[in-house]
Amino acid sequence: MIAAAFVTDDMYTIIEAGLGQIPERCRLAEDVRAVMQWHRDGLSYDEASERVHKKWDENRAHDWCHTISNAMVVALGLLWGEKRFGQTLTRAVQACFDTDCNGATVGSVIGILYGAKNAPAEWTAPFSDTLATGVTGFHRVRLKDMAEETVRLIEAVATG
Secondary structure (H helix, E strand, O other): OHHHHOOOOOHHHHHHHHHOOOOOOOHHHHHHHHHHHHHHOOOOHHHHHHHHHHHOOOOOOOHHHOHHHHHHHHHHHHHHOOOOHHHHHHHHHHOOOOHHHHHHHHHHHHHHHHOHHHOOHHHHHHHOOEEEOOOOOOOEEEHHHHHHHHHHHHHHHHHO
C-alpha cells in the first residue's frame, strides 16, 4: 500500500495493491474486501466500525492484535478518512484494536499522499523535527537527519 501511495491517491487502488501481495482467496483478503464493499454500499463509519467489532472482540487477547481485525481497521481509516489527513488518522485509531500500529500504517499512506511539506502543522509541529527512540546511538535524532540517512542507505545498497 505504501508503495502504491507514491503513484496514486485512489484508496481502493492503494488497498488492492496491498491485497495483491497475499493470496486472493484467504480470510484476510475477504474481510478487507468486505470493508471496501461496505464503503461502496454507503455505510457510515460508525456502522462499518460496529461490524468489525461484531466480528472481532477487542477484549479477547487474540482479537485486538489479530492481523485481520487490524487490516480491517486500516481499511476503515483509509476509506472513511476521505483523504483528509487528521480524519484518516483518527478514524484508524478511533476504531480501537491495535491503535498505534493502525495509526502508523494509515499515517504512512496519508503522509505520502500529503508529503511532509503539506502535512497539517497541528500534526507535525509537536514533533519539533525530533524523534525519541530506544535505539542505541539514536536516542534523540532529527527526523530530517533520519530520512536523509535512510535514503543514503537505500542508495548504498542499490549501487553496492
